[in-house]
Amino acid sequence: MKKGKFSLQFIIIMFVCIVVALSLGITDLLISKTITSSVEETQEDKALNVARMVSLNQLVIDSLEGSASSEGIQAFASQIENRTNVNFVTIMDMEGIRLTHPDPEQVGKPFRGGDEGPALKGKEYVSISKGTLGPSLRAFTPIINARGKQVGAAAVGISLENVTKAVNNGRKGMVIGTLIGILIGIMGAVGLARYIKKTLLGLEPFAIARLLEERSSMLQSVREGIIAIDQEGKITLVNRAASKIFKKAGLEEDPLGQSIEEYLPDTRLNRITKSGEMEMDQEQNLHGVTILVNRVPVVVENQPVGAIATFRDKTEVQLLAEQLTGVRKYADALRAQAHEFMNKLHVILGLVRTEQYDTLANYVSETVTHRETEVGFVTKMVIDPVLAGFLIGKLSFARESGVSLSINCENKLPKPENQKITHELITIIGNLVDNALEAVADRPTKKVDLMLDYAEDILTIEVKDSGVGMTKAIQNQILAKGFSTKGANRGLGLYILAQAIERLEGDLIISSKPEKGTNFAVYIPYKAEDEQN
Template identity: 80%
Template sequence: MKKSKLSLQAIIIIFVCIVVALSLGITDLIISKRITSSVEDTEKEKALNVAKMVSLSPLVIDGLERSTNISEIQAFANQIKDKTNVNFVVVMDMKGIRLSHPDPSEVGKLFRGGDEGPVLQGKEYVSISKGILGPSMRAFTPIKNSQGKQVGAVAVGISLENVTMAVHKGRMGMVIGTLIGLLIGVVGAVGLARYIKKILLGLEPPAIARLLEERSSMLQSVREGIIAIDQGGKITLVNRAARKLFKKAGLEENPMGMNIEEYLPETRLTRIVKSGKTEINQEQNLHGVTILVNTVPVVVKNQPVGVIATFRDKTEVQVLAEQLTGVRNYADALRAQAHEFMNKLHVILGLVRTEQYDALANYVSETVNHRETEMGFMMKKIQDPVLAGFLIGKLSFARESGASLLFDCASKIPKPANPEITHELITIIGNLFDNAMDAIADSPNKKVDLKLDYAEDILTIEVKDTGVGMTKSLQNKILDKGFSTKGDNRGFGLYLLAQAIEKLEGDMIISSKPGKGTNFAVYIPYKAEDEQND
């Protein structure tokens, strides 16, 4: 991106100054024309009024009719000239002979200028011409007696220099106003530029554009869905991952500008705007798609102005969790088998050193046969290799922990038609087994029974332990998220167990009494792979 040589503040100041200057300049031009026209009209009207006043004077009319009192007409005309501040007042007879003039020597001579002809024919008008006193604006009015007969004419002149000065004086006020307006515009431009600069945190447009591009790329690249709303509940941001998840849920892919409550009626985002409280890992159902939502209010000056929510398909989270659980179980199984193998090596070493070879042969044979029998039984009964391997690991772990694990499988368990069921079963069996192992940790009789049965498309899982047992009130709480009697950062295993059972549309029965152990019975709808193919 090409960087501008001028700062944002400089651009705003220059732009505002240019706009103000052009606006005031055009206004000045228009008003100046009107002022000029108004001043000229005023001067014309003034000259005509003076001329009419003189033409109606009995002294002037009587002097023209009788050709007497010429000196009185001269004195009267000059008096009117001085009082009205005009350049000249000239009274003439029908031959164009002056009866008055500012210069007494011009009295009795013909009117000069060449524009007096129409007034001697009875017309009233204004003209511009040059006479003895220089260029002037002249108002001509005929003089008539009481019978309406024209007996002469009067010409009133206003110097063009005076007209120009009047126009200039009228325009000066406009020029001063323009300059003041321009100065105010400059000051306003500087203030506006500084205010905008403050709002933008001192960033220049290239930096803002770069941040916007980086923000957009970041939002579109993350795998979590992101949606933001303003204070009124209007959706202002939706990234690519969110649109993909909305499409999966059968919703409109691009809800920009829509109201969040109309688009997602069950959402809690609008409540977050009002409460201003953060919510973490809240489950929500989108037309059959379960998502985990984290919502954070956007706070400006201690006031919530919106909400940003990030969410992800719970199935993906569960797959990751199960993968981690599988790795942990695999490691536990390897550790248990390593311990068990070391113990057997110690027995073999002792028999070798004591040279009891017959006993050694019997022990090795018995160990191999036991392992083969256990492996064979498990693989024969459990046709899903993932689930079979998981259960073998649990058997080894129980032996390594000093517990007695009795595994019973009354019928063959076929592979499920939907491979995802295996992940859920590992979650269910794993959490039931771990919970049972924790329950017998302090029990003198460490025994866990694990039974599986499959009949009429129902898989039954039963885990019984000889632990301390539970009260009725405790049984009502153990499935709550975060509840545990074993310390902090616990209480998620049985919660995930309940979620997995709910997802598979199964059911669970808990039987327990204090000091009598606990029995979990889980019933899961289970379609076999061969049945699905049929």
């Protein structure tokens, strides 16, 4: 995403200023035209009204009929000019001879301008012409006596310069208003730009676009499914991994914009939005697909405005857990064997240096005999080499811990038809034996018995210890996730054990009494490899 040449604030200010200036400019043109027309009409009406007033004056009529002196009518015209602020008031007879004029020397001379003809024929009108006083707007009105006979005409003139001045005065207010409007527009543009800039956290559009692209790429690239809702419960975000899981569950419709309650009725996202409390590692069933979900509220300014859930197919998590559990068990077994082997080497080294060769020979012979007996029994009765190696490692670990671990197997245990069962068995046996070893660690008698029996496609696993035992209340909670009598950050082993037994469709029976030890019996359907069709 390329960086813009101008900042968002500059663009907003310029855009608003241009829009305001154009709007006010066009308005000024339109209104100016109206004002000009209105001012001109006002001046015309003013001239006509003065002319009419003059034409109705009895002194004017008497002067035109010869019954009054011309000096009186000249004084009257001058008085009208001064009071109405017109350029001239001229009274003429039917021959067009002036009886009044601002310049006394023009009295008795013909009217100039050439536009008086229609007025002497009884017509009232307004015209623009040039006379002795320059260009002017002229209003003509015929003068009629009491008998209805026209005896002359009155002409009232307003200088065009005065008309233009009146128009300019009218436009002056409009121009001032336009400038004030532009100034207010600039101030408003600056305020708007700053507000938008603050709302966008000071980011420019190109930066917002880049963040959006990066956010989208990150959300689409993660393996966990992600779905988000707003405060109204509408789905606002679904990434690629979530869509894949939804399709696997038979939800083909595009979820964006839909109500979360309609699309996923069993979800708790709406409750998370209202409560503001997160939920971690929860199981949810989507039409047969089990997922592990983390639900977290989206909080803005200490107010929940939505919720987001991240989830993953539980099958994938189980496979990963099985692999990790198997590797850890193998590593523990190898470490125990290596430690035991180093201890024996130290004994052998000591006997060699002290030259106690007879004792050395007996020690090596006993070790080899014990090893052959122990390893031979396990490998003979447990056909699966992975499981056999694991059991041998547990024997070494138990000896290293000072615990007597005995393994009994009445019938040979063949390899399973499905190799995945081996990993589950390692999880089950490993957790049972580890718990038993911990249970007897502080007991005077440190004894653990492991019994394996295979008959009629059923594998029986029984682990008995001489530990402190459990009360009935503890037995009811011992398989719960996170429950432990050994302190914090514990309580996962037996929970994982119960999950593995459930996956194999097996059964677990716990027998225990305080100070009497504990007995775990597990029964699992087990089909041998040589029995497959």
